Amino acid sequence: MQIKVKTALVHEQQKENEAVKRELASIQEYIDNHISDLEEESIYFIPLQGNYMQIKRTMLFAGVMISTMKKSIQGIKGTLRTQLVGYDAEVAKIQFEFPSEFLGSLDYAEGLPVHFQVPVRGLKEDEVIESSSFRCTLEDVKVLAVNE
Numbered sequence: 001m002q003i004k005v006k007t008a009l010v011h012e013q014q015k016e017n018e019a020v021k022r023e024l025a026s027i028q029e030y031i032d033n034h035i036s037d038l039e040e041e042s043i044y045f046i047p048l049q050g051n052y053m054q055i056k057r058t059m060l061f062a063g064v065m066i067s068t069m070k071k072s073i074q075g076i077k078g079t080l081r082t083q084l085v086g087y088d089a090e091v092a093k094i095q096f097e098f099p100s101e102f103l104g105s106l107d108y109a110e111g112l113p114v115h116f117q118v119p120v121r122g123l124k125e126d127e128v129i130e131s132s133s134f135r136c137t138l139e140d141v142k143v144l145a146v147n148e
Helices: 009-016 018-034
Strands: 043-053 058-067 072-084 094-098 110-121 127-130 134-147
Touching: 009 018, 018 043, 018 058, 018 110, 043 072, 043 110, 043 134, 058 072, 072 110, 094 110
Parallel strands: none
Antiparallel strands: 043 058, 043 127, 058 110, 072 094, 072 134
């Protein structure tokens, strides 16, 4: 399946910005080269990168929400749990909710880039954490609305 990366409805106007275009192209390339064999009728979170800032003790965590649901999703909420492999650190769980007025729609085989600011305990200095160091699990995912 070919995943298409798109922006959320509230960020549509940003698609003309050169930095946003580059980010979307980079994410699309990563997804094209690294993500395959996704099960049907599921929601996935694919971690991309984390930028840890010691002064704030938080990480700007970038990833992509991907839907393989046959119906068009108009809103979604759930919990994201994250572990860092190879680090003696703890990442706070993330409760997320993307209502329809934010999301717009997420159709079959579409991915939405997301960024979370999340507290981290145990890291000692600023650091960029690569995608391979993340183990992420979505829990309690609820589709808030669908378009038949």
